[in-house]
Amino acid sequence: MSTGDDLPNLLGDCVHCGFCLPTCPTYVLWGEEMDSPRGRIHLMQQHAEGSPLSGPMVEHFDRCLGCMACVTACPSGVQYDRLIEMTRADVEREHPRPLRERAVREAIFRLFPYRRRLRALRGPLRAYQRTGLDRLVRRTGVLERISPSLAAMERLAPPLGRAPRLPTRVAARGGHRATVGMLTGCVQGEFFPGVNAATARVLALEGCDVLIPKGQGCCGALSLHAGREDEARAFARRTVETFEHTDAIVVNAAGCGSAMKDYEKLLADDPAWSRRAAALSAKTRDLTEFLVELGPRAARAPLPVTVAYHDACHLSHAQGIRSQPRALLAGIPELTVREIADPEICCGSAGTYNLLQPEAAAELGDRKAVNVDATGAELLVAANPGCSMQIATALRRRGADIAVAHTAQVLDASLRALGRDALVEHAS
Incomplete structure (x- = not known):
């Protein structure tokens, strides 16, 4: 990541215009200036000028979800994502927590x-x-x-069924078009194994040989976004070693894809790894991004279901991927996509946020559940395991009978002509 020498220049980019305020989840909840991006930047400036990290200052940084909605909204190009990650690393180094x-x-x-x-x-x-x-x-x-x-x-915790184990290679169907490595993830792999199985099948049905390395581990996303830089770098090096000999790496979890695309910055100051990390970042693709670039070949069977599509923050704001999942869903006959109000406002998952800030996360989850329910959709489609767990929990609290599925599961149901009932039954 950036060194401390970058901090003054990055802080100076903010002109305190306030365009970020309506998109910041914590400012929307509480209306507190210090719980907005520009308020936190003011605190970062104080710290850069010599003020120690006090308890109240750290609390405002901890309350930030790191959702990057402010980065999308900012007309001045403030790199708040880099600022908050550097600040959180400072907090971990300097602030003694209880x-x-x-x-x-x-x-x-x-x-x-x-x-x-x-x-x-x-x-x-x-x-x-x-x-x-x-x-x-x-x-x-x-x-x-x-x-x-x-x-x-x-x-x-989602309802847990039997966990299918994937082979190390899934062969392309109907003629080879590409060879890809597939990240299985930690939470995705153990709590949502059906998503990984669907991802591998969809890629294979679209003509890809899918390599699923057995020794792969955590990509480091949770550690990176929590300021645990040394831990994140160790996970990143292992992931680079695991996947660097594949032509492309396909990721089906938004937070993981975002972190892997940041390896170039994370390991920039490491001479032994910087070039390898940059090469891996360049060939990392979200599943929907990769499928749109590849282009459809397998026939889509009708799927008469109404879905609401949720923009995971680390997919839409961090990776800029919004049109691709919608295009893939729109390509399925008889499937209707409905938009959710206030899509830029985080659902409250945000990596470990819903564990460390459970009250604020529950408020945001309930707001999201109200907006999902208002669409009248039968199924919510999300692209991150944290979002799926967070929104499913909030929907249950609300008593809304809406299942949650990954984009890969919807595509899989169409490509294999499973039908609506099978899709909803296998959704979480």
Whole structure:
């Protein structure tokens, strides 16, 4: 990432015009200047000029979702994404957090980036859900009293079924067009394995040999967006090693794709890795981005369903990918796409935000659920596992009977002519 020497120049780009305010989730919630991008930039300026990172200052930085909506809205080109990541790295280096908060953060980052640890959790969690113990625990409110973060983690867990294991190679169907590596992800791989299976099938049906390296690990997205730079760099180097010999890398999780496209900056100061990281960033593609570039070949069967499409922040704001998923959905006969009001406002997931700031995240999730429900759609389509869990949880709180699926699952249902009922049944 950028060094501290870049900070004064980046801070000076902000002219405090306020165009960011209507798109900032925390400013929309609370109307507090210091919980807006320009307010946080003012605090960053104070820190750059020598003010120590006080508790209240850090709290305003922690409340930021890092959704990048302000980057999209800014007419001056302020690189707030780089500013908040540098600032969070400063916070991790300089600010002593209270013991309980450190413990919660450490637990999160010792679990979620590690597939084997998540896999070990699957069995007990599945039994917990199947016996109905989850409903009893929620009624008692015991987890809320122990830790709001632990309660949020429990509520967000999707219903777990059997987890299909993917082979290391899925052969192209109907003639070879491309060879791609596929990132399976941590949360995506263990909590939404059906999304990965659908992704591999769609790519194969469109003529791609899909390579799924067995030894792949976390891409580092959660660590990067939380200011844990050394940890993120270690994950990035391992991912570069795993995928650098493939022609293209296809990613189906918005946060992961965004992080991998940033490897070039993350490892820019490392002579041994900068060139390799830049090469990997250049060939990383979101699934929808890749499929639109490749062009459709497989026949689409009709899918008579009305869907609402959700713009994941790290897809729309960080990667600038908005038209591609809509174009793919529009190419399915009899499928109707409805837009969600206020699409630029984050759903509240934001990596680990809904675990570390559960009250604010729940407010944003409820706002999003109201807007999704208002579309009258039967199915919500989202492109990030965090968004899927966050919005599904908020829809359940609202009592809305709307399933959530990934774009890959919708395409898979059409390409394999599974029909509407099968799609909705397999959605989360």
